[in-house]
Amino acid sequence: xxxxxxxxxxxxxxxxxxxxxxxxxxxxxxxxxxxxxxxxxxxxxxxxxxxxxxxxxxxxxxxxxxxxxxxxxxxxxxxxxxxxxxxxxxxxxxxxxxxxxxxxxxxxxxxxxxxxxxxxxxxxxxxxxxxxxxxxxxxxxxxxxxxxxxxxxxxxxxxxxxxxxxxxxxxxxxxxxxxxxxxxxxxxxxxxxxxxxxxxxxxxxxxxxxxxxxxxxxxxxxxxxxxxxxxxxxxxxxxxxxxx
Numbered sequence: 001x002x003x004x005x006x007x008x009x010x011x012x013x014x015x016x017x018x019x020x021x022x023x024x025x026x027x028x029x030x031x032x033x034x035x036x037x038x039x040x041x042x043x044x045x046x047x048x049x050x051x052x053x054x055x056x057x058x059x060x061x062x063x064x065x066x067x068x069x070x071x072x073x074x075x076x077x078x079x080x081x082x083x084x085x086x087x088x089x090x091x092x093x094x095x096x097x098x099x100x101x102x103x104x105x106x107x108x109x110x111x112x113x114x115x116x117x118x119x120x121x122x123x124x125x126x127x128x129x130x131x132x133x134x135x136x137x138x139x140x141x142x143x144x145x146x147x148x149x150x151x152x153x154x155x156x157x158x159x160x161x162x163x164x165x166x167x168x169x170x171x172x173x174x175x176x177x178x179x180x181x182x183x184x185x186x187x188x189x190x191x192x193x194x195x196x197x198x199x200x201x202x203x204x205x206x207x208x209x210x211x212x213x214x215x216x217x218x219x220x221x222x223x224x225x226x227x228x229x230x231x232x233x234x235x236x237x238x239x240x241x242x243x244x
Contacts (some may be wrong), residue, residue: 020225060127066118073111078214112190119180172223
């Protein structure tokens with residue numbers, strides 16, 4: 001399998017299941033309220049916010065395409081819930097992916113690719129959201145990634161800080177962060193680790209290794225989209241309070 005493109009019908013079916021409401025990203029909903037209209041501070045911040053919203057919308061479009069593709073390949077069937085058996089069917093101490101045939105390996109490779117892209121694009125969207133908050137409240141954070149910006153809200157918008165910080169503390173957010181960091185900086189998610197561990201200078205342990213199943217990745221991708229939608233809703237609720 002070199003590549004398996006979606007049909008128009010398959011695309012529409014998956015699009016209808018996409019767990020993120022793109023209508024939530026209205027350009028008019030993210031308002032700057034620190035200084036009144038007509039002053040240079042308001043002009044600058046409003047332009048910056050509009051610019052970052054465009055980036056955020058583009059990143060979420062790219063995230064949507066990656067989500068559709070990874071689900072397209074997931075739905076073809078990846079039998080990796082049981083990803084090893086011991087002993088193996090041919091006498092091996094361990095047999096990996098006992099339910100795979102050659103076609104499954106091709107499907108899994110493309111699923112892994114789009115899962116990797118999904119987390120890369122989604123975390124760019126989270127950080128774009130951080131830039132929007134940074135400009136909305138003049139936090140003046142130079143590297144305005146989402147988590148750093150949330151900390152900056154603690155003393156000026158404590159209610160919003162509590163809501164967003166609670167999202168960051170959720171298991172699904174932590175898992176999303178782990179998947180993204182691993183895929184970007186360490187082992188690719190969806191790939192089996194070596195299972196070799198150095199215990200001391202002269203002692204090593206060889207085990208089965210670690211593996212994240214396709215269903216775990218797919219389910220976290222769904223939950224991750226719900227999390228960023230909830231974060232945007234919290235921000236918009238705060239803006240409404242600021243303008244009352």
